Amino acid sequence: xxxxxxxxxxLIKTRGQQVTLSCSPISGHRSVSWYQQTPGQGxxxxxxxxxxxxxxxxxxxxxxxxxxxxxxxxxMNVSTLELGDSALYLCASSFRLTGKSPxxxxxxxxxxx
Amino acid sequence: xxxxxxxxxxxxxxxxxxxxxxxxxxxxxxxxHWLQQHPGGxxxxxxxxxxxxxxxxxxxxxxNIQEKHSSLHITASHPRDSAxxxxxxxxxxxxxxxxxxxxxxxVKP
Numbered sequence: 001x002x003x004x005x006x007x008x009x010x011l012i013k014t015r016g017q018q019v020t021l022s023c024s025p026i027s028g029h030r031s032v033s034w035y036q037q038t039p040g041q042g043x044x045x046x047x048x049x050x051x052x053x054x055x056x057x058x059x060x061x062x063x064x065x066x067x068x069x070x071x072x073x074x075x076m077n078v079s080t081l082e083l084g085d086s087a088l089y090l091c092a093s094s095f096r097l098t099g100k101s102p103x104x105x106x107x108x109x110x111x112x113x
Numbered sequence: 114x115x116x117x118x119x120x121x122x123x124x125x126x127x128x129x130x131x132x133x134x135x136x137x138x139x140x141x142x143x144x145x146h147w148l149q150q151h152p153g154g155x156x157x158x159x160x161x162x163x164x165x166x167x168x169x170x171x172x173x174x175x176x177n178i179q180e181k182h183s184s185l186h187i188t189a190s191h192p193r194d195s196a197x198x199x200x201x202x203x204x205x206x207x208x209x210x211x212x213x214x215x216x217x218x219x220v221k222p
Contacts, residue, residue: 033210035210037154042199042212042213042214042215043199043201043212043215044212045209045210045211045212056209057209058209058210088154090154090156092156092158101146101158101160101161102146102158103158104148104155104156104157104158106154106155107154107155107156109154
């Protein structure tokens with residue numbers, strides 16, 4: 001089975017722009033969650049999707065949004081980028097919403113200049 | 114206040130040593146995860162615990178629900194165990210994840 005894939009792997013944007021990151025889960029997995037990792041704040045939970053519905057959300061501003069498609073692929077969008085949005089963005093997939101260890105993707109490293 | 118506290122933050126060990134990393138949390142949880150992150154960013158989920166103890170190879174994870182505490186043990190440590198180990202809990206009430214700040218382990222040959 002192929003693992004979780006994330007595209008792009010690296011991205012450079014400027015302040016004020018918007019960005020869309022993509023995550024393809026392991027085949028058969030229906031839950032996708034997103035995380036932000038920065039040196040200062042560590043890992044933080046962004047949101048979680050299951051069957052195309054957002055089930056949980058972390059404490060991030062509305063500039064951060066996401067969606068999940070019928071094939072379980074997920075995208076997250078960040079609008080009006082700020083310097084502090086520079087981070088490694090990780091997604092993880094699991095078969096069910098709870099009760100299973102997630103499989104993480106390699107991450108997308110976003111740099112905002 | 115952090116919902117999840119890990120200790121130690123940094124740990125240096127000699128190859129072959131027994132290692133313990135601790136995690137304490139303050140919220141009611143439905144599950145606790147131990148994650149391993151190697152340089153370059155890749156994260157691997159090592160264990161998911163809701164009670165008791167789990168073992169996988171040289172790794173052992175335990176959890177005490179009453180004391181809100183979990184430990185990750187590595188027996189016969191090896192340089193390839195060098196990584197950051199992160200404790201994560203899923204908060205029962207709102208089903209959200211909270212993460213510890215991580216323990217950076219360096220095992221010297």
